[in-house]
Amino acid sequence: xxxxxxxxxxxxxxxxxxALTPGSLLGNEIELAARLGLSRPTVRQAIQSLxxxxxxxxxxxxxxxxxxxxxxxxxxLSSLYDDLEAAGQxxxxxxxxxxxxxxxxxxxxxxxLPEGSDVHRVERLRLAHGEPMAYLTNFLPPGLLDLDTAQxxxxxxxRLMRSAGITLHSARQSIGARGATxxxxxxxxxxxxxxxxxMQRTTFDDTGRAVEFGDHIYRPxxxxxxxxxxVRP
Amino acid sequence: xxxxxxxxxxxxxxxxxxALTPGSLLGNEIELAARLGLSRPTVRQAIQSLxxxxxxxxxxxxxxxxxxxxxxxxxxLSSLYDDLEAAGQxxxxxxxxxxxxxxxxxxxxxxxLPEGSDVHRVERLRLAHGEPMAYLTNFLPPGLLDLDTAQxxxxxxxRLMRSAGITLHSARQSIGARGATxxxxxxxxxxxxxxxxxMQRTTFDDTGRAVEFGDHIYRPxxxxxxxxxxVRP
DNA sequence: CAGTGGTCTAGACCACTCT
DNA sequence: GAGTGGTCTAGACCACTGG
Numbered sequence: 001x002x003x004x005x006x007x008x009x010x011x012x013x014x015x016x017x018x019a020l021t022p023g024s025l026l027g028n029e030i031e032l033a034a035r036l037g038l039s040r041p042t043v044r045q046a047i048q049s050l051x052x053x054x055x056x057x058x059x060x061x062x063x064x065x066x067x068x069x070x071x072x073x074x075x076x077l078s079s080l081y082d083d084l085e086a087a088g089q090x091x092x093x094x095x096x097x098x099x100x101x102x103x104x105x106x107x108x109x110x111x112x113l114p115e116g117s118d119v120h121r122v123e124r125l126r127l128a129h130g131e132p133m134a135y136l137t138n139f140l141p142p143g144l145l146d147l148d149t150a151q152x153x154x155x156x157x158x159r160l161m162r163s164a165g166i167t168l169h170s171a172r173q174s175i176g177a178r179g180a181t182x183x184x185x186x187x188x189x190x191x192x193x194x195x196x197x198x199m200q201r202t203t204f205d206d207t208g209r210a211v212e213f214g215d216h217i218y219r220p221x222x223x224x225x226x227x228x229x230x231v232r233p
Numbered sequence: 234x235x236x237x238x239x240x241x242x243x244x245x246x247x248x249x250x251x252a253l254t255p256g257s258l259l260g261n262e263i264e265l266a267a268r269l270g271l272s273r274p275t276v277r278q279a280i281q282s283l284x285x286x287x288x289x290x291x292x293x294x295x296x297x298x299x300x301x302x303x304x305x306x307x308x309x310l311s312s313l314y315d316d317l318e319a320a321g322q323x324x325x326x327x328x329x330x331x332x333x334x335x336x337x338x339x340x341x342x343x344x345x346l347p348e349g350s351d352v353h354r355v356e357r358l359r360l361a362h363g364e365p366m367a368y369l370t371n372f373l374p375p376g377l378l379d380l381d382t383a384q385x386x387x388x389x390x391x392r393l394m395r396s397a398g399i400t401l402h403s404a405r406q407s408i409g410a411r412g413a414t415x416x417x418x419x420x421x422x423x424x425x426x427x428x429x430x431x432m433q434r435t436t437f438d439d440t441g442r443a444v445e446f447g448d449h450i451y452r453p454x455x456x457x458x459x460x461x462x463x464v465r466p
Numbered sequence: 467c468a469g470t471g472g473t474c475t476a477g478a479c480c481a482c483t484c485t
Numbered sequence: 486g487a488g489t490g491g492t493c494t495a496g497a498c499c500a501c502t503g504g
Contacts, residue, residue, distance in 0.1 A: 002473060022441060028489060039475045041274075044490085054403050057439045060490045061483030067402075068441020077464045168464045169300070170287050176457035177410035177430040195428035197410040206290050208255060208301020224409035231310045231401045235492060261470060272494045277471085293471045294502025 003038060007046035015055055015066055026056065026064040054230045076227075077171050077203070080126060080134060080216075081156025089128040093153045097123035100142070107139045110202045110213040118142050124152065125187060132188045134218045144211060161211065169206040175199050175225060180217075188219050195220055236271060240279035248288055248299055259289065259297040287463045310404050310436070313359060313367060313449075313456075314389025322361040324389075328382045330356035333375070340372045343435045343446040351375050357385065358420060365421045367451045377444060394444065402439040408432050408458060413450075421452050428453055 014020045026032070026047070033043040047064060050056045058064045084091035101121045108115040120140040126133050138157060140147070145164050152160070161168065179193040190196070197218040205211050247253045259265070259280070266276040280297055283289045291297045317324035334354045341348040353373040359366050371390060373380070378397050385393070394401065412426040423429070430451040438444050 004473080030489095040477090042474060045473090057402070058490060059483080060481070061488075063489060065440075067439075068437075077462055169290070170461060170463045172459075172461050174457050174459045175408055175430075177428045177453035179428050193426070195410045195412050197408075197430075206300075207298075220410035224407050226405075226407045228403060228405050229310055230403045237492080263470095273496090275493060278492090291471060292502080293500070294469075296470060 004042050004045040004049070007036065007038070007043065008049045011046065011050055012053075012055060015050075020066050022066050022068040024066050026066070028063065052230075054228075077158075077168055079156040079158040080136070080223075081159070084126075084128050084133075092127045092130070094125045094127070095122065095149045095152050096125060097121060098147055098149050098152065103139070107213055110200075111139060111141055111210045113141060120145075120147050122147060122152065122157075128222070131222065132219065133222045134216055135184065135187050137215045139213045139215075141209075141211065157212070166211055167206040168211075169204050169208075171201050171203040173199060173201045177220070184217060188217070190219060197223065197225075199225075237275050237278040237282070240269065240271070240276065241282045244279065244283055245286075245288060248283075253299050255299050255301040257299050259299070261296065287461075310391075310401055312389040312391040313369070314392070317359075317361050317366075325360045325363070326386045327358045327360070328355065328385050329358060330354060331380055331382050331385070336372070340446055344372060344374055344443045346374060353378075353380050355380060355385065355390075361455070364455065365452065366455045367449055368417065368420050370448045372446045372448075373444065374442075390445070399444055400439040401444070402437050402441075404434050404436040406432060406434045410453070417450060421450070423452060430456065430458075432458075 011020070011026075020026070029040055029043050029047070033040045036043065047056060047058070051058055051064075055067055056064055057067055081091050081093070099121055100118050102116045103111065103113055103119045105115055107113075107119060108117065111119065113119065119142065120138075122136075122138045122140070124136045124138075126136055144166070145161060147160075158168065176198045177195055178198060180188065180190050180196050182192045184190075184196065185192045185194060188196075197220045199214070199216045199218070201212075201214045201216075202210055203212040203214075244253070244259075253259070262273055262276050262280065266273045269276065280289060280291070284291055284297075288300055289297055290300055314324050314326070332354055333351050335349045336344065336346055336352045338348055340346075340352060341350065344352065346352065352375065353371075355369075355371045355373070357369045357371075359369055377399070378394060380393075391401065409431045410428055411431060413421065413423050413429050415425045417423070417429065418425045418427060421429075430453045432447070432449045432451070434445075434447045434449075435443055436445040436447075
C-alpha cells in the first residue's frame with residue numbers, strides 16, 4: 001500500500017473521527033513531512049487526494065484547512081441496485097425481457113453500432129419493499145457479457161459488468177420528466193399521465209467503447225437523484 | 234503559467250485537433266520529458282491532469298492512450314443562465330420577488346442558520362426565446378451579496394456570487410419530478426398536474442459555509458439535465 | 467525479458483497572504 | 486518579513502504488462 005495512500009487514509013479517518021475539526025489548520029507540509037519521516041511530495045500527494053475529495057482546502061500563504069461542512073462524496077457512476085441496497089431498501093428485480101433485437105436508430109447511435117445489428121435488450125422492473133420503483137430498459141452490444149436472467153435478478157447490471165472484467169470509465173446522462181403512458185402506468189402502479197422521472201445513460205469503458213445504453217423511468221414519489229458535486233478548481 | 238499546465242494544454246489541443254488520434258499511445262514519460270527538456274514529475278503532472286479530465290488513460294506496462302470516445306467534461310456546478318447562453322438560447326430573467334423573509338425550517342436547515350432568522354428570498358422566471366422555461370426560488374444568507382434586481386435580470390446568480398469574491402466549492406443536489414400546482418402551471422404556461430422537473434440545491438463556498446439554497450421547477454419539454462461523469466479510479 | 471507507469475526522495479526557488 | 490503552498494528538478498527503485 002503506497003505511503004501517500006496510507007497517510008491520506010489516516011487523515012481522512014482523523015477528520016471523520018473528529019480529531020481534526022472543521023476549520024482547523026493541518027500544519028505546514030514540510031514540518032508534517034519531517035515528523036512523519038516522509039518527503040514533502042509524498043505528503044503533498046496525500047493531501048491533494050483529500051483536496052480532490054473535497055475534504056480539505058488549500059490556500060497559499062494560509063495553510064491547509066479541513067472543510068467546514070458535510071461534503072460526503074462527489075457524484076459517482078451509481079447503480080440503482082447499489083443505491084437501494086445502501087439505503088437498506090432491499091431491492092428486488094424482475095426480468096421481463098431478455099432477448100436479442102436489431103438496433104434501432106437511437107440505440108445504434110448510442111452504442112456506436114450499425115443500425116439493425118444485433119444488440120441485447122433487457123427490461124427489468126426494480127422493486128423496493130415489494131413496491132415498483134423503476135422500469136429499466138437496457139441495450140448492450142453483443143458478446144460483451146453473459147446476460148443470465150437469474151444473475152440479473154440477483155444483482156445489478158453494473159456489478160455484473162465489473163465482475164466480467166469491464167472497467168467502467170465514464171457515462172453520459174440525461175435526466176428529464178414526462179407523463180406516463182398507459183402501459184408505463186400499469187407497470188409502475190401509477191395512473192396514465194402521472195409524472196415520471198426519466199433517465200437515459202450511455203456508459204463507456206476505459207477504451208472509450210460504449211458498453212451499455214439505458215432508457216429508464218422512475219416513480220418520482222419513490223425515487224429522486226441525489227448527488228454532491230465539486231467545482232473544478 | 235506553470236510548465237505542466239502549458240504542456241497539458243498543448244496535449245489537449247493536439248487531441249482536440251486530431252494530431253493525437255484516439256487509441257494512440259503517447260510515448261513513454263521519460264523520453265517525453267527528455268524531449269521537452271522537463272523533468273518526469275512535471276510531465277506526469279501534465280498527463281495526470283488530462284487523465285483526471287478523462288481524455289487519457291494510463292495502464293501500467295502498456296502506456297498512456299488517448300481515450301476513444303467523446304468524453305467532453307465531467308459534471309460542473311452549472312448555472313442555468315450559462316447553460317442557456319452556451320446553447321445559444323438567449324436567456325432572459327424576470328425577477329418576481331426580491332425581499333427578506335424569516336427562514337422556514339427547511340431553509341434554515343439548508344443554510345445552517347437559526348429558524349426564523351432573516352434570509353434573502355429571490356424568485357425568478359427564466360425564459361428562453363421568450364418562452365418560460367423554469368421558475369427559480371433562491372434563499373441566501375444575509376450580508377453576503379448585494380441582490381440588485383437589475384443585475385439579477387442581466388446575468389445569473391452564480392456569476393454574481395463569483396464576481397462578489399465568493400469561491401464556489403461544492404453543492405448538494407436533488408433532482409425529482411412531480412405534477413404542477415395550479416399556481417405553478419400558470420407561471421410556466423402549463424396545465425395543472427403537468428409533469429415538472431424539480432431540483433433542490435445547496436451550494437457551499439470553500440470554507441464550507443452554505444451560500445445559497447435553491448428550490449427550482451423546470452418545464453421538462455423545454456429542459457433536461459445533461460451531464461457527463463467519470464468513474465473515480 | 468524489456469518497457470511501461472507507480473511511487474518516493476531531497477533538495478530548490480517562487481508567489482502569495484498575513485501581520 | 487515570515488510563513489505558507491505552488492512548482493520544478495534529477496535522480497532512484499518497484500510492480501505490472503506483454504511478447
